[in-house]
Amino acid sequence: MTTLVLADHDNKELGSATLSAITAAKKLGGDVHVLVAGEGSQAVADAAAKVDGVAKVLHADDAAYGHALAENVAPLIEGLMDGYDALVAPATTTGKNILPRVAAKMDIQQISEIIAVNDDGSFDRPTYAGNAIATVKTSDAKKVITVRATGFDKAATEGGSASVEAVSGPGDSGKSSFVSAQVAESERPELTSASVIVSGGRALQSGENFEKYIEPLADKLGAAIGASRAAVDAGYVPNDYQVGQTGKIVAPEVYIAIGISGAIQHLAGMKDSKTIIAINKDEDAPIFQVADYGLVADLYEAVPELTSKL
Amino acid sequence: MKILVPVKRVIDYNVKPRIKGDQTGVDLSNVKMSMNPFDEIAVEEAARLKEAGKADEVVVVSIGEQKAQETLRTGLAMGADRGILIVTEQMPEPLAVAKILAKVTEEESPDLVILGKQAIDDDSNQTGQMLAALLGWSQGTFASKVEPGEEGVNVTREIDGGLETLKLTTPAIITTDLRLNEPRYASLPNIMKAKKKPIDEKTAADLGVDVAPRLETLKVTEPPKREAGEMVPDVDTLVAKLKEMGVAA
Numbered sequence: 001m002t003t004l005v006l007a008d009h010d011n012k013e014l015g016s017a018t019l020s021a022i023t024a025a026k027k028l029g030g031d032v033h034v035l036v037a038g039e040g041s042q043a044v045a046d047a048a049a050k051v052d053g054v055a056k057v058l059h060a061d062d063a064a065y066g067h068a069l070a071e072n073v074a075p076l077i078e079g080l081m082d083g084y085d086a087l088v089a090p091a092t093t094t095g096k097n098i099l100p101r102v103a104a105k106m107d108i109q110q111i112s113e114i115i116a117v118n119d120d121g122s123f124d125r126p127t128y129a130g131n132a133i134a135t136v137k138t139s140d141a142k143k144v145i146t147v148r149a150t151g152f153d154k155a156a157t158e159g160g161s162a163s164v165e166a167v168s169g170p171g172d173s174g175k176s177s178f179v180s181a182q183v184a185e186s187e188r189p190e191l192t193s194a195s196v197i198v199s200g201g202r203a204l205q206s207g208e209n210f211e212k213y214i215e216p217l218a219d220k221l222g223a224a225i226g227a228s229r230a231a232v233d234a235g236y237v238p239n240d241y242q243v244g245q246t247g248k249i250v251a252p253e254v255y256i257a258i259g260i261s262g263a264i265q266h267l268a269g270m271k272d273s274k275t276i277i278a279i280n281k282d283e284d285a286p287i288f289q290v291a292d293y294g295l296v297a298d299l300y301e302a303v304p305e306l307t308s309k310l
Numbered sequence: 311m312k313i314l315v316p317v318k319r320v321i322d323y324n325v326k327p328r329i330k331g332d333q334t335g336v337d338l339s340n341v342k343m344s345m346n347p348f349d350e351i352a353v354e355e356a357a358r359l360k361e362a363g364k365a366d367e368v369v370v371v372s373i374g375e376q377k378a379q380e381t382l383r384t385g386l387a388m389g390a391d392r393g394i395l396i397v398t399e400q401m402p403e404p405l406a407v408a409k410i411l412a413k414v415t416e417e418e419s420p421d422l423v424i425l426g427k428q429a430i431d432d433d434s435n436q437t438g439q440m441l442a443a444l445l446g447w448s449q450g451t452f453a454s455k456v457e458p459g460e461e462g463v464n465v466t467r468e469i470d471g472g473l474e475t476l477k478l479t480t481p482a483i484i485t486t487d488l489r490l491n492e493p494r495y496a497s498l499p500n501i502m503k504a505k506k507k508p509i510d511e512k513t514a515a516d517l518g519v520d521v522a523p524r525l526e527t528l529k530v531t532e533p534p535k536r537e538a539g540e541m542v543p544d545v546d547t548l549v550a551k552l553k554e555m556g557v558a559a
């Protein structure tokens with residue numbers, strides 16, 4: 001049994017969700033190899049080789065893989081799969097984009113966003129916005145799996161000494177090309193790996209209010225900033241802030257929901273947080289049903305007071 | 311340009327799912343069902359491209375039980391021209407759905423297939439990518455902007471770090487994200503008109519697709535319940551709690 005893990009990265013750093021995927025891969029049993037497909041991505045391959053439990057790193061460095069285009073990366077992986085029993089990737093937007101393309105080509109029914117590997121070879125995966133956990137077993141000879149990072153501990157970034165082997169694939173398919181990206185550089189911790197998150201909802205009413213009320217509190221707590229879909233749709237914050245069923249899944253030590261009602265789609269993305277704090281002026285808001293500490297208050301008074309007292 | 315839009319009948323997004331007592335799945339009897347919200351966004355995008363003169367035909371296709379007719383009618387009322395229903399006894403898994411859609415695509419020869427990025431019941435997020443793989447087409451997943459041009463189509467995607475724009479050769483597969491558009495409500499006259507639009511019916515067997523499941527669901531259970539905690543009377547108490555937890559000095 002050998003498993004290939006597709007690394008998530010930005011050509012500079014190994015994405016932390018990869019570490020959770022590696023832990024899940026180890027639970028499948030057998031050796032774990034990591035594929036780093038990128039351009040100018042030596043540092044990522046080196047980092048992957050140091051991760052505890054990784055036996056080998058396959059490094060495909062080519063301009064065709066620099067933007068992780070599914071049309072280019074999927075054939076590269078297919079070409080490598082002869083030697084593997086399972087393919088695993090973190091359920092990041094890159095993993096979600098590429099893995100089903102590989103699975104279909106290999107006639108395999110992918111298992112998406114697992115949160116547990118069970119002893120009998122079955123997997124647990126959330127469905128219905130996390131309201132129903134399905135335990136499934138596959139009859140396919142090989143497995144293709146995406147991993148929800150919050151379901152697994154991160155593998156240690158030190159302790160491994162894997163060999164790095166250069167590999168290559170068919171390269172550019174000519175089907176798609178990268179035009180541009182709008183990726184904000186932020187000093188803040190990344191949403192999916194932050195230990196504290198301050199999230200704002202529709203009640204914030206504007207981007208300026210996010211800056212005025214949410215940011216100072218997040219600064220005080222060294223927190224990442226998240227948001228509900230309503231706040232993103234209204235343009236108060238960018239799309240990558242969205243927490244929920246169809247946004248980012250987070251499980252920080254502390255999640256502070258401010259002016260968020262607690263729709264099931266939002267809860268799906270944050271209810272595994274260790275401690276949930278909610279500030280909402282409506283005492284019947286559903287968010288209070290999952291909150292460890294709830295404060296019924298007008299955010300425009302309570303949040304500045306909280307920030308000043310911390 | 312011709313656009314194919316697959317639509318799925320799913321539990322309405324406002325309904326809280328209940329697990330069956332025997333743990334075999336979610337109880338869907340007497341539950342409000344609707345078009346998967348991401349598929350509504352897909353139909354809307356296709357309808358807008360048609361209204362803008364960039365597309366001349368929009369075909370909606372649904373796979374599932376007979377009642378998926380209703381979902382097709384919704385799509386027709388939103389502006390699609392005709393429907394195709396592929397009847398199956400059980401809801402096939404994403405790979406089988408993609409295989410069925412590949413057959414329909416071969417028959418219909420659309421320039422674009424626009425799908426929802428995920429269905430809110432199964433939450434798999436696979437079908438569009440799988441369809442692209444089976445057809446050997448380009449894919450623009452999680453789209454928040456779709457701009458067909460002289461050659462190909464530019465798709466802006468919602469990715470973990472922000473946004474990314476790709477240029478795809480056509481024919482292409484696009485999957486929708488929430489910010490692509492705000493779907494319309496079908497007007498009464500359009501709902502009436504939709505009743506007269508044609509729906510063609512087939513079975514998966516007609517298309518020669520094996521829909522036997524690969525996954526066996528051993529059980530479906532509720533996630534661990536989170537206990538509601540305590541209400542704190544004021545900001546000072548909250549500050550004290552944060553200090554206790556060690557997140558504030």
Ligand SMILES: Cc1cc2nc3c(=O)[nH]c(=O)nc-3n(C[C@H](O)[C@H](O)[C@H](O)COP(=O)(O)OP(=O)(O)OC[C@H]3O[C@@H](n4cnc5c(N)ncnc54)[C@H](O)[C@@H]3O)c2cc1C
Nearest residue numbers: 201202203228229230244245246259260261265266281299
């Ligand atoms: C297909 C689909 C996918 C979705 N995916 C997601 C997702 O991933 N993530 C997500 O978040 N949502 C998602 N949603 C949307 C979800 O259903 C809700 O509409 C959304 O979460 C509501 O956001 P909100 O809580 O900010 O807004 P609202 O529900 O409007 O709540 C605002 C809250 O603010 C409170 N409030 C107002 N003023 C104040 C004040 N001055 N002080 C304190 N409190 C105040 C109100 O009491 C209310 O509880 C999805 C929906 C669909 C259909």
